[in-house]
Amino acid sequence: MSPPPLVVVAGPTATGKSDLGVALAVELGGEVINADASQLYRGMDIGTAKLRPAERAGVPHHLLDVLDVTQTASVAAYQRRAREIIERLRAAGRTPVLVGGSGLYIQSVLDDLEFPGTDPALRARLEAELAERGPQAMHARLAELDPAAAEAVLPTNGRRIVRALEVIALTGKPFRARLPEPGPPRYDAVLLAVDRDTAELDARIARRVARMFAAGLVDEVRGLLPAGLADGPTASRALGYQQVLAELPGGDMARAAVDTVVGTRRFVRRQRSWFRRDKRYTWLDGAAPDLRERALAVVRGRAGSPA
Incomplete structure (x- = not known):
């Protein structure tokens, strides 16, 4: 059976989406398209939990490191570029796997969102x-x-x-x-969402933030200052980066870490609310030991659907 034209792996931060996306791409002969707005930025690696090349299992990843920190991330521009990549991969017989937690970015790919101009x-x-x-x-x-x-x-x-x-x-x-009511998704995509128990996810976020600071998040932020991070209209607001910038040059980085944990937990609740409203998603428990197999069962159940 042929794989589906597009697989989406969405859900809140720190649930395990990235690893699942790679696993599905390996199994389906596909490639990953990033749908995390902060991972669009070059040099923002530690604080965005961007997979290192060695963690990508040889799977090509698209729309990572495509913006300078001084550039504004635009949903309209993302929509255009992501759709171009999806069409190119499909034409080459590859399965696009769209992975991330930026709900509006994902919806811009799936649905007919039109973006009003500016005054x-x-x-x-x-x-x-x-x-x-x-x-x-x-x-x-x-x-x-x-x-x-x-x-x-x-x-x-x-x-x-x-x-x-x-x-x-x-x-x-x-x-x-202005957001359309979700109908059949573009490309007849299979939509998966990963979540975890709230208490477990809160604990994972705390551990994740601790690892980021231990791995050199503060130095990463300092290193991006000459590139203009502090003035970046979008990049400077990213979780972790915003909190570290608030404490530089000589502030309390323990406080920055606590603020990052609190901000991330709040953000997770907004992400969960966003994705839960869209009934097209099949929800998966990120803690399940057979998460990959469950995801593949959903995908294979839809395999062969018309594009």
């Missing part, structure tokens, strides 16, 4: 307001206008808050209202 004057006003009032106050405003959007956007992510408010002002509709 430079409006954007400038909102950014000035952000600089004056801070992201928390702007997030509270977003929560009044569009509670669903506010739930999906971190209160510290000023760039995304500004973008959501801009779209609301331009379209007169809630930001989330």
Whole structure:
């Protein structure tokens, strides 16, 4: 039976998606496409838990290390590039395996999302307001206008808050209202989501953050400062990097680690809420000893579906 045209491995941070994605790509004769916004950036390796080349089992990975830290990550640009790669892999008889936890990025590939333009004057006003009032106050405003959007956007992510408010002002509709109701996914994809028990996942996050700081996250951040990390509109807000930057040059890195754990746990709850709303996913327990076999059973159950 032929493999499906696209396999998606999604879900919250630290559940084991990356390893499962590689295992499926090996079994299906496929290649991995990154769907983690922070892993788009060159040099942001430790804090994003980017798989090292030796951990990729020889599987080609796409859309890793494609942006400088001063560049803005764009969902619209990601949608275009990811779809181009999917089409190319399919034409070559390879199975694309889209892996990550950035829900909007994944949905942009699966569904017919259209991205409204921008109004430079409006954007400038909102950014000035952000600089004056801070992201928390702007997030509270977003929560009044569009509670669903506010739930999906971190209160510290000023760039995304500004973008959501801009779209609301331009379209007169809630930001989330522009997302289509999930129908049959593009490419007739098989959608898998990995999760774990909340207490277990909280413990995994704490261990993961400890390993990142022990492995040199602070030095990685320092090394990216000459490249412009502190001024990067998207990269500087990534979990771990944001917390370390807040403590440099001589702050308390133990506090940065604690703040990273707290921020990551909050982010996980937002990720879980996002993916749980999409009923097309088949959920898998990341702690299951036969996780790979369970995932393959789902994929093989859909094998041979028309594209």
